[in-house]
Structures are given as C-alpha cells and as structure tokens.
Amino acid sequence: MTNTIEIKNLNYRKNYRSILEDVNLNIGAGKTVGLLGENGAGKTTLMRLIAGVAKGASGSISIDGKDDVSLKKSFVSFSEQLNGFSSSMRIDKIIRFYEDVYPDFSTEKYNQMAGFLQIDEGLRLSALSKGMKEKLVIGLTLSRDTKVYLLDEPFGGIDSMSRKKIIQSIIKWKNDDAIILVSDHYVSEIASILDEVVIIKDRTIYTQKSAEEIRSKYAEGIEQYYESVYEGNDIDD
Numbered sequence: 001m002t003n004t005i006e007i008k009n010l011n012y013r014k015n016y017r018s019i020l021e022d023v024n025l026n027i028g029a030g031k032t033v034g035l036l037g038e039n040g041a042g043k044t045t046l047m048r049l050i051a052g053v054a055k056g057a058s059g060s061i062s063i064d065g066k067d068d069v070s071l072k073k074s075f076v077s078f079s080e081q082l083n084g085f086s087s088s089m090r091i092d093k094i095i096r097f098y099e100d101v102y103p104d105f106s107t108e109k110y111n112q113m114a115g116f117l118q119i120d121e122g123l124r125l126s127a128l129s130k131g132m133k134e135k136l137v138i139g140l141t142l143s144r145d146t147k148v149y150l151l152d153e154p155f156g157g158i159d160s161m162s163r164k165k166i167i168q169s170i171i172k173w174k175n176d177d178a179i180i181l182v183s184d185h186y187v188s189e190i191a192s193i194l195d196e197v198v199i200i201k202d203r204t205i206y207t208q209k210s211a212e213e214i215r216s217k218y219a220e221g222i223e224q225y226y227e228s229v230y231e232g233n234d235i236d237d
C-alpha cells in the first residue's frame, strides 16, 4: 500500500524555540488515526504543517508522493477554526464561500450533515455557541472530497449525542482510501473507529501503533495505553 502521508526528518522552530524535532511518520491510505498528546505537545502545529498553513519547517511532508504546498490545499481538508470570517457573517455566506473556494466541496453532503448538526444557516457566526461553531467546522471540513482530513480537537464543546452522530457520519462518508487524522486529549468516544494511534511526546512522535495491537495488550484499550505512555510505564516491545 502506498504511504499517503510521509513525513521525513521534520524539524520546526518558532520564536527561537524548538516545537517539533525529528518527526518521522508514515500513514497509509484509508487509515483513521488518533493523534494524541498533552496540551502544547505539538498536535495543532503538526496538522498546520501537514495542511501547508504553517511554513518554515525543515524536512519533508509529502502527500501521495508530492511535497508541493499548492497541491496540499486540494489534497487536505483541515478543520481550521473560523477565525478568518467576520463574526457578523451569516452561516449561509460561509457555506457559499466554501463552495466557491473548494471545487471539491459538496453542498449535498453538507446539507445531509446539517440535518443532525442543526445549525440554522440564517444565524450569524457571533450567535453560535462554542459547540455549534465546532459542529459547523466539522460539517465544512468533512463535506470536501479530499485525500486527507485533519480534525483538530473537534469535539471539545460538543454534546455526547451529537458526537456519536458525527462519528457515525465519519464512518459513513469517508472514502475507502481517505486518511482521517483526529487529534484529542482523550479518546474514549473515537477509540472505536481508530485504526492507529500516534502519540506526540517530548516534541516528537513517541509511538505509532495499530489500535488492534493496543487493544490486545491493554484491557481498557487506547485510553489506558495513552495514560501509561504519559506516566512513563507503558509495556513495550
């Protein structure tokens, strides 16, 4: 199988501080991967680098063998927060913007998700709660047809019923060969759909393991494994 995301010797500094060091990571086509790490570990930074939003790293990040920033925009759908939009903008205008900017954006797919996201398109951004904004970001991100979806801590403010529905829709709509990388501090709800787990610790990729391997070693599953890594007592080969 081809490696759809291939990261080699990636180093990134910001304001004279090292943020990521010697990151090497391969993610195969079709995988749903949990990117875990404590606050400030570098999850968002790594996603911004993969999406081509953050620049200035050394090393390489290629998607389907191509390391070209302009192509990344068409290959990667990244759940950026809606900071670029004015808070007085109406949701329907934001959706029209996505339709114009991303030729792969499917309004039909968005409308299907909107059924359970229950976001009134007539509202202005400023009228949305934290959880409603997060739902909108997820809906917009997943409604594109791309090779890679990056969901950065997507569920923080979302109630558990909606989380479950969103997770079901991820399974339903994901193309077989698309990659989903989803970051979080804890994983209990998404654990069931993960094929692999990647943990960032000490500015680098501490481990990448298949979810199956973790489940076979840890009775309580991925959450327990993640905690044991951070407590420094993971059972390893």
Ligand SMILES: Nc1ncnc2c1ncn2[C@@H]1O[C@H](COP(=O)(O)OP(=O)(O)OP(=O)(O)O)[C@@H](O)[C@H]1O
Pocket: 014, 015, 019, 037, 038, 039, 040, 041, 042, 043, 044, 045, 046
């Ligand atoms: N614009 C910036 N300028 C300087 N340092 C930054 C900037 N953005 C992030 N950092 C630093 O980079 C490190 C990684 O931050 P990042 O946001 O990628 O972590 P994270 O794992 O996503 O954290 P969280 O779970 O809290 O969102 C942190 O130490 C943070 O202070």
